[in-house]
Every structure is written in C-alpha cells, then in structure tokens.
Amino acid sequence: MSPAVQTKDLPGFDAPTTWSGPLLEVIDLKTYFDTPRGIVKAVDGVSFTVEQGKTIGIVGESGSGKTVLSRSVMNLLPKRAAIPAGGQILFQGKDLRKVSNKEMREIWGKEIAMVFQDPMTSLNPVVKIGRQITESLRHHLDLNKREANETAVSLLRSVGLPAPERRLNEYPHQLSGGMRQRVTTAIALACGPRLLIADEPTTALDVTVQKQILDLLQTQQRDRHMGMMLITHDLGVVANRADDIVVMYAGQVVERAATKTLFKSMRHPYTEALLRSIPRIENRSHTLLEAIPGRPPDLANLPQGCRFAPRCRYAQDRCVTENPDLFLAEQPGHEYRCFFPVGTDAGKDALAHNSAVGHTATGTPVSIHGSAAEAELVV
Amino acid sequence: MAGSGKAHLRPGRDDVVLSVEDLVVEFPAGGGKKVHAVSNISFDVAKGETLGLVGESGCGKSTTGRAIMQLPRPTGGSVRLGDRELTKLKGEELRRTRTQLQMIFQDPISSLNPRRKIKDIVGEGISIWGKKTGNGDARSRVDQVLIDVGLDPDTVGDRRAHQFSGGQCQRICVARSLVLDPEVIICDEPVSALDVSVQAQILNLLEQMKDRYQLTLIFIAHDLAVVKNISDRVAVMYLGKMCEIGPAEGLYADPAHPYTHALLASIPQPDPNIEALELETLEGELPSPIDPPSGCRFRTRCPRAEERCAEEEPLMREVAERHFVACHFPLVGDTAPPDAGIPVKVRATA
Numbered sequence: 092m093s094p095a096v097q098t099k100d101l102p103g104f105d106a107p108t109t110w111s112g113p114l115l116e117v118i119d120l121k122t123y124f125d126t127p128r129g130i131v132k133a134v135d136g137v138s139f140t141v142e143q144g145k146t147i148g149i150v151g152e153s154g155s156g157k158t159v160l161s162r163s164v165m166n167l168l169p170k171r172a173a174i175p176a177g178g179q180i181l182f183q184g185k186d187l188r189k190v191s192n193k194e195m196r197e198i199w200g201k202e203i204a205m206v207f208q209d210p211m212t213s214l215n216p217v218v219k220i221g222r223q224i225t226e227s228l229r230h231h232l233d234l235n236k237r238e239a240n241e242t243a244v245s246l247l248r249s250v251g252l253p254a255p256e257r258r259l260n261e262y263p264h265q266l267s268g269g270m271r272q273r274v275t276t277a278i279a280l281a282c283g284p285r286l287l288i289a290d291e292p293t294t295a296l297d298v299t300v301q302k303q304i305l306d307l308l309q310t311q312q313r314d315r316h317m318g319m320m321l322i323t324h325d326l327g328v329v330a331n332r333a334d335d336i337v338v339m340y341a342g343q344v345v346e347r348a349a350t351k352t353l354f355k356s357m358r359h360p361y362t363e364a365l366l367r368s369i370p371r372i373e374n375r376s377h378t379l380l381e382a383i384p385g386r387p388p389d390l391a392n393l394p395q396g397c398r399f400a401p402r403c404r405y406a407q408d409r410c411v412t413e414n415p416d417l418f419l420a421e422q423p424g425h426e427y428r429c430f431f432p433v434g435t436d437a438g439k440d441a442l443a444h445n446s447a448v449g450h451t452a453t454g455t456p457v458s459i460h461g462s463a464a465e466a467e468l469v470v
Numbered sequence: 471m472a473g474s475g476k477a478h479l480r481p482g483r484d485d486v487v488l489s490v491e492d493l494v495v496e497f498p499a500g501g502g503k504k505v506h507a508v509s510n511i512s513f514d515v516a517k518g519e520t521l522g523l524v525g526e527s528g529c530g531k532s533t534t535g536r537a538i539m540q541l542p543r544p545t546g547g548s549v550r551l552g553d554r555e556l557t558k559l560k561g562e563e564l565r566r567t568r569t570q571l572q573m574i575f576q577d578p579i580s581s582l583n584p585r586r587k588i589k590d591i592v593g594e595g596i597s598i599w600g601k602k603t604g605n606g607d608a609r610s611r612v613d614q615v616l617i618d619v620g621l622d623p624d625t626v627g628d629r630r631a632h633q634f635s636g637g638q639c640q641r642i643c644v645a646r647s648l649v650l651d652p653e654v655i656i657c658d659e660p661v662s663a664l665d666v667s668v669q670a671q672i673l674n675l676l677e678q679m680k681d682r683y684q685l686t687l688i689f690i691a692h693d694l695a696v697v698k699n700i701s702d703r704v705a706v707m708y709l710g711k712m713c714e715i716g717p718a719e720g721l722y723a724d725p726a727h728p729y730t731h732a733l734l735a736s737i738p739q740p741d742p743n744i745e746a747l748e749l750e751t752l753e754g755e756l757p758s759p760i761d762p763p764s765g766c767r768f769r770t771r772c773p774r775a776e777e778r779c780a781e782e783e784p785l786m787r788e789v790a791e792r793h794f795v796a797c798h799f800p801l802v803g804d805t806a807p808p809d810a811g812i813p814v815k816v817r818a819t820a
Contacts, residue, residue, distance in 0.1 A: 152665040267755055268527075297526040297692060299752045302736040306747055324665060327738035331746040350742045368670040369740055370699040376718040377677065378699060382670035386635050 110183040114286055114318040115141040115164070120178035122156075122163045129391040133159040135342040136178070139335075141286065144316040146309070148329030148350070150365070151339035154387045157322050160339070161290045164320070165205055166195050182286070200227040204279035206308070208291040210271035214263040220247075221259030224278050231282045246277040250307055269300035273307065280311055286318045287311075293328065305332060326366055330354065335424070338362050341388050341398040344417065348425040356434060358420055358427035360403045384455055397429070405431045405441040406451040474510040475785035478715050478794035487552065487686045488538070488654050489514035494546035495530070495537050499760050506759050507533040508544070509710040515654070520680065520687040522701030522718065524694055524733070528756050530710040531690045535656045538688070539573060540564060551653065569599055572647035576659035578639035582631035588642055589627035592616065595650040615645040618682065619675060637668035644675060648683055656688045661696060673700055694737055698722055703792075706730045709767040710759055712786070716793030726795035726802045729768050766798070774799045774807075 122134040134156045141147050151157045162168050164180055166187055180187040182203065190198070207213040215223060224246060225239035234242060240259065247255035250273040263271055272292060279287060289308055293301035309332055312319045321333055329336055329350070336353050338346040338361065346359040357363055367381040385402040388394055394401060400410040409430055417426040431441035445457045480486060495508040508530040515521045523531045537544040540556055549556040554567055575581040582591055589612055590597075596608040613623040619641040631639055640660060647655050657676065661669040677700065680687055691697050697704055698718050705715040706727065714727040725731040732752035754771045757763055765783050769775040776799070784796045789803055799805040 152667060269755060298694070298733060299526060299736045300755070301738070302746075302749075302751050303753075305738070306751060309747060325738065327740040330738070330740045330742045331744045354740075354742045365666060366740060368667050370670070370673065370693075370695040371740075372695045372698055372722060372734070372737060374699065376698055376701060379677070380670035380674055380699065382674055383667035384671070386637060386668065 112184060113140045113181075114143045114183065115320075116179070116181040117160075117164065118179045118181065120160070120163060120180060121176035122159055122168065123174045123176045124172050125174055126172075126391065130174075131390045132342050132393065133390060134163060137337075137339070137342075137344050138178075139337050139344070139347060141318040141320060143285070143318055144313075145334045146312060146319040146321055146332060148333030148336040149320060149322045149339060150324065150326055150329060150336060152324055152387055154341075154390065155339040156342040156390075157339050158290055161205070161288050161320060161322055165199070165203060165288060166190065166192075167205075197231075200279075200284065201231040201282045202284055203286045203288065204282070204284035206272070206275050206279045206287065206289040206292045209295050210268055210275050211263075211295070213275055214271060216263055218262075219259065220261055220263065220266075220274055224259075224274070224281055227278070227281050242281070243277075246281055247274070249311075250274075250277045250280070251303070252277070268296055269303060272296060272300075272304050276304070276307060276311070280315070283315065284317065286320070288320045288322070290322045291324070292321075294324070301328075326369065338365070341393065342390060343398065343428065344426075345399065345429070346425075346427040347417075348420070348422065352420075352422045352425050356420070356422070356425075358425070358432035358434065359399075359429050360405045360431075360433055360438075361399045363433045364402075364404070400451075401453045401455065403451065403453075403455075404445060404457055405429075405433075405438055406453050406455070407431060407441050407444070408452045411452050474512075474711065474783060475787070475796060476512045477786040477788060478792075479512055479514050480516070483514075483516060485517040486514045487517050488688075489550045490534075490538065490547065491550075492547040493534065493537055493544050493549065495533050495542075496545045503760050506710050506762055508537060509762075510547070511707070511710075511712050512547075513705055513712070513715060515686055515688060517686055518680075518684060519703065520689055520701045522697035522704040523688065523690045523707060524692060524697050524704060525707035526692065526733075526756060528709070528759065529707040530759075531692075531707050532658050534707070535573070535658050535688060535690050538656060539568065539571060566599075569595065569650045570653040572650070572652040572655045574640075574643050574647050574655060574657045574660045577663050578636055578643050578660075579631060579634075581643060582639055584631050587628050587630060588616075589623070591631075592642065592646045592649055595646070599650060611649060612645075615648045616642075618648070618679065619645045621645070635668075636664050637671055640664065640668075640672050641675065644672075644679060648679060651683065652685070654686045654688065656690070658690045659692070660689075662691060662693065669696070676700060694722075694733060706733070709756060709762055711767050712796065713768065714793075714795045714797075715786075716790070716795075720790055720793045724790065724793075724802055726789045726793065726800040727768075727797050728772050728774050728799075728801060731801055766796075 118138050120134055120137045124131040124133055137160060149157050175188055221243055224243040228234050228239040228242055243259060244255045247258055252258055252270060252273050293304050296304060321329055323329055333350050336348060336350050337344055340361050346362050364383045368383055370380060383402050388398055396412050397410040397414050400406040415428050415430050417428050419426055431438045445451045450456050491512045493508055493511045497505040497507060499505045511534055525531050538549050544557060551570060559567055593608055593612040596611060600608050616623040616626060621641055661672050664672060689697060689700050701718045704718050704721050706713045708729050714721060714730050725734055735750050736752060752771060757770055763770050765781055766779040769779040778798050784798050786794045786796045789795050789800055
C-alpha cells in the first residue's frame with residue numbers, strides 16, 4: 092500500500108525458481124469425511140490449475156466444499172476424520188497428498204501460505220504481533236533476531252500498517268479487524284511464498300476495509316508474481332480480481348472459465364442464478380430479486396442426478412437420474428457441468444418446456460421470483 | 471458529516487409513525503470516559519415506509535435500533551411511536567407499547583431458543599398478550615404467520631431451531647416478529663449471516679410481508695446494495711452521527727457526502743470489466759468513539775476536509791428534493807468538484 096517500501100527488498104521476493112510448469116495442479120481431488128450420518132463428500136472430484144503469477148477465484152455458497160478444498164491443498168485437515176479418497180495435488184510437480192507433516196513444515200509458510208477468514212481468531216491472542224511474524228522468518232530463512240525484527244517492520248509497512256515498530260510489541264486485541272487482517276497477510280507473505288491461499292479473507296470486514304485488504308492482496312500478488320487462490324462466496328469480489336473462476340456447488344466444480352468468459356457467456360444455471368440473486372446497486376429500489384429456491388443438498392445424502400437439479404429452473408427428467416460430466420464449451424478452458432446449458436438451444440428449450448408445464452422435473456414451480464409460496468416447505 | 475440538525479424531519483406530515491429526535495446513547499468506558507455510540511441522531515419514518523440505516527461497524531446503527539426499542543434506554547433525546555413518548559414509559563405500559571415494535575436480529579440461529587419448539591417461540595407473544603389484545607385463537611394465528619413466511623406449520627411447529635438452516639431460521643424469526651401485528655419492525659442486519667442465494671429469498675419475503683401486514687420497516691445493514699434494494703429512504707451513519715439522508719434513488723445516484731461516495735466506491739462490482747485497483751479507496755480507520763474528532767467527525771478521513779470542518783459541526787441541509795446532507799463541502803451544488811454528480815457506477819465503467 093505504501094509506495095515507499097519496495098516489495099522487492101523483502102525476503103523471498105526474487106527467490107530463484109527452477110520450476111516452469113503450472114504452480115499448482117489439482118487433479119480429480121476427493122476429500123470425504125466419515126461421520127455418524129454417513130460419508131460426507133465435501134470435495135468430490137475437483138480439478139483446476141493455478142499458474143504462476145495468476146489468481147484463481149473459487150466461488151461457492153457455504154457447504155459447497157471450498158474451504159475443505161483449500162485445507163486439502165494445505166494438508167491441514169485432521170487425519171482421523173478426513174479420508175483422502177483420491178486424486179492428486181501437485182505443487183510444483185510434487186504430490187502434497189504423499190508428503191508427511193514433517194516435510195509439510197518446510198512448505199507451509201515458505202512455499203504455500205494462507206490467509207484465513209477470521210482475523211480475530213487466526214492470530215494467537217497471547218503472543219505479541221512481532222513474534223508471530225518473526226517465527227516463520229527465523230525458522231525458514233535463518234535470520235537472527237535483529238534481522239527478523241527489521242524484516243517484520245518492513246513487512247508490516249508494506250501491508251500498510253501505521254507505526255509498525257510499535258505494533259511489534261502489541262497484542263492482537265489492541266488492533267482493529269482490518270489491521271489484524273493486514274497482520275495475518277504480513278505473516279502469510281513473510282517468507283515469500285509461491286502460492287497464497289486466501290480463504291474468505293474479507294467476509295468478517297466492512298466494505299471499505301474489504302476493498303483495502305483485497306487491493307493489498309492483489310498488489311502483493313502482482314509485485315511478487317505469486318499464484319493466488321481467492322476463495323469467496325461473493326462473485327463481486329472475484330469479478331475484477333481473478334484471472335480464472337471456478338464455481339463450486341455441493342463439492343463439485345459446476346463451471347470453470349476465464350473470468351471474462353464466465354461473465355459474458357456463462358453456461359451453468361447455478362452460475363446464472365448466483366449472479367442474478369445479488370442485489371445490484373444500479374437497480375431501482377424494491378426490485379424483486381431472483382432468489383434461488385430451496386437450499387444446497389445434504390453432502391451425506393446427495394441426490395442421484397445433478398446436484399443442483401432440485402433448485403434449477405432448467406431441470407428436466409434426465410437431470411434427476413444422471414449427474415452430468417464436465418463438458419467443454421467453445422472457448423478453450425471453459426467447462427460446465429450441465430445437460431441444458433444457459434444460452435444454448437437445449438437450455439432455451441428446457442426453460443420453455445418448464446414454463447409451459449409450470450414446474451421443473453423436480454417439481455419446483457417455475458417463476459423467476461423466490462416468493463414465500465414457492466420457498467421450500469419443510470417435509 | 472457527522473452532523474446534527476433536524477432540517478430533514480417532516481413534522482407537518484400526519485402519517486409519521488416513528489420519530490426520533492436528538493437521540494443520544496453513551497456508555498461508560500471507565501476512568502470517567504464515555505463511549506459516544508450515538509450522538510444527536512434525528513429521523514422520522516412514515517407509515518409504510520422503509521428506512522435503511524447504513525454505515526460501517528461501530529457507526530452506531532445497531533445501537534440506534536436498540537435505543538428505539540428502549541434496550542437499553544437512550545441517554546437523551548426522544549423516541550415517539552405514534553403519540554406515545556417511549557423514553558417516558560415504564561413497566562407494563564412500556565411492555566404493552568413494545569408489542570407494536572418488533573425486532574429481527576442478525577444471527578437467526580442464535581436468536582431462537584434452542585430448547586423450545588418453533589410453535590412456542592412464534593406463539594410466545596400471543597400467550598403473553600393474547601387475551602388482552604384480542605388476537606383470537608392463538609394456534610391458528612401462529613399457523614397463519616408460519617404459512618405466510620413459507621413454512622408448513624404441521625411439520626415445522628414441533629421442531630426445534632437446530633433442525634433448520636439459517637434461511638429457515640430467519641423465516642421463523644420473521645414469523646415471530648409478525649405474530650402480534652406490529653406497527654414497526656426493526657431489522658438489524660437480517661441477511662448478513664446468510665448466503666447470497668438465501669439472502670435474496672429473505673429480502674423478497676420481507677417485501678411481501680411488508681405489503682401484507684402493512685408494516686413500517688427500519689432496515690439496518692452494512693451492505694449498500696441490499697439496503698438500496700429494500701429501502702424507500704436511506705440514512706448513512708458515521709461514528710454516531712448521521713451524514714446524509716434521502717430517497718434511495720437520489721442518494722445512490724448523487725451522493726452528496728464524501729463518506730457516502732467512498733462507501734459506494736468500495737462496493738465490489740460483479741463486472742469483470744471494472745479494474746478494481748483503479749477505484750478509489752477510503753484510507754484509514756474509524757476513530758475511537760471515546761474521543762471523537764471535533765467538528766465534523768469524518769474530517770480525519772475526508773479527502774475534502776478543511777479547517778472549518780474541525781471547528782464547526784456541519785448541520786443537515788437540503789441539497790436536492792428530500793435529500794439532506796450534513797457537510798460543509800458536499801459533492802453537489804456550489805461546492806461540487808468538477809466530476810461530481812456523476813454516479814459512481816457510471817464513472818467507474820466510463
């Protein structure tokens with residue numbers, strides 16, 4: 092934020108990299124949880140790639156598996172509960188699923204770092220800010236105490252925290268939410284990671300602070316040429332910050348595309364519904380919102396067919412019995428999981444058919460409005 | 471901003487349901503200091519109107535909502551519901567009046583008692599007041615409001631809060647607030663804990679219930695797009711003061727207060743053609759409400775602040791029809807910068 096600090100003076104900024112392939116490749120990743128209610132398929136066959144210096148946005152509602160996905164990549168899931176059911180997580184060609192915790196310690200912070208959702212709880216309340224930042228600097232970069240403190244000050248300055256020297260001796264409770272999120276960002280950036288995972292970094296913050304933090308992440312990502320996974324439930328947050336977007340629903344990728352392609356020619360009804368349900372500032376007051384009826388499915392008891400079918404305006408008989416694969420769209424790199432995609436003839440016919448009958452194949456009444464009458468009746 | 475004044479009140483109108491004048495809420499902060507949570511806020515709400523209250527956390531918007539309910543009692547000022555002065559009422563009289571004033575809270579799950587059945591939670595108001603207000607058969611009344619909010623009373627009634635999703639719990643909270651046929655409902659961040667897809671359901675539901683039950687709403691939220699969607703008039707608050715109040719359309723199209731402008735510019739736009747980094751950012755953080763800045767409270771972060779702002783508190787004045795602002799150098803009229811008056815959205819895409 093503050094132009095006086097050159098990011099390239101910070102550690103790890105120009106760390107030599109010999110790897111030229113994709114930074115992170117996630118291939119058919121499956122993470123299940125064994126619970127008393129049955130197997131919960133939190134992440135079910137997700138694939139995507141993060142290139143160096145690029146930002147990928149991962150969008151989904153709560154329960155769509157986006158947080159479990161990020162924790163799988165970080166290898167942070169409890170070993171007892173999570174069943175790694177398959178797939179590969181290749182970070183610079185190395186499968187993180189086969190790496191022990193001891194080896195992960197050399198990757199956490201140094202190669203892959205994470206900014207968590209809640210800055211109030213992701214900092215240790217009884218340890219001074221300074222030590223929380225210098226901990227990884229001293230471990231990974233072998234700096235002595237004085238060097239580490241100096242680096243911590245310049246890190247805090249680069250994330251725009253006022254009076255950084257004083258902050259080193261303060262505790263997290265003495266800072267506001269936005270300042271704490273700047274500190275967690277500084278900690279994540281400390282050792283110059285190649286990949287930064289930001290899991291809902293601004294959900295707990297006000298709109299003005301949200302913009303400050305997102306701008307900070309974006310400038311740091313560009314200056315350091317990092318790869319970034321920006322995870323959010325808000326399409327508005329990733330629309331002008333991510334290069335590619337992955338839309339997740341009930342543990343699966345339902346659509347993946349370059350950001351502009353996604354917004355211009357989205358194919359999946361869920362992406363369309365998600366975008367339409369956001370209140371827009373340019374709409375007049377009292378515009379009826381196009382709510383998505385119902386709610387996401389229970390991940391322990393998934394429907395047989397398409398997982399979005401019970402809430403989908405386009406749903407046909409085929410959607411109830413068969414879960415579609417990811418199909419390729421005409422644009423390279425654009426994939427979607429739908430038999431009756433938005434903006435195609437098949438989609439238009441499906442919608443026309445449903446409007447004519449008055450309900451979809453799953454019995455959801457077709458009207459563009461989520462009225463109280465059509466909202467789920469609990470059975 | 472951070473201004474006072476009452477130029478925006480409408481004493482002449484006879485359909486004003488709720489009017490708040492010079493509301494002050496202060497909390498002791500130890501060492502003889504005080505937290506100035508709300509300082510000299512005035513506004514009125516007409517019958518059937520929705521007033522949106524927006525601002526960052528810590529600006530006093532929730533405290534304002536609670537002070538109207540007399541929870542806690544405000545330190546000063548007056549709150550009038552119809553012809554009754556709530557700050558003077560006590561005991562049963564106050565409780566009886568409060569049936570006209572209901573509240574919906576932010577976290578729908580924790581605002582329902584986990585050990586009670588839904589039909590008892592929703593029906594509690596009737597079981598307390600039923601006989602005295604003559605609301606008829608309690609059971610059928612509870613069933614009716616549950617149906618109105620889109621829930622099936624036969625399956626829902628005997629369940630408990632943990633068996634429902636966040637959106638369903640918020641529907642139950644709406645039902646609970648409707649059961650006594652209130653005059654005014656204060657919605658304190660009712661959708662901020664919900665997913666976008668469910669948020670739209672609840673916003674639509676509130677609009678429908680407002681029509682069906684002829685409600686007057688005070689809608690408190692930090693999301694400007696949500697507030698615009700539901701409100702007729704919008705009031706922007708900052709650090710315990712009101713900056714700007716006006717019709718939703720006018721206020722969003724031509725924000726007069728620099729703070730309103732900054733808030734609007736911070737909203738993430740779901741449009742990939744806008745370069746996020748090029749939009750302006752409001753620097754700095756909210757000052758402490760224990761020792762608020764002199765004069766205009768926004769001056770420490772305001773790009774347009776001058777000496778006068780530190781010395782003299784701006785008062786509410788009209789800048790457009792029914793659109794009032796408390797600022798010495800508003801972004802409209804004589805003091806407007808060359809590019810002001812263009813809606814943020816248009817400038818961003820241009």
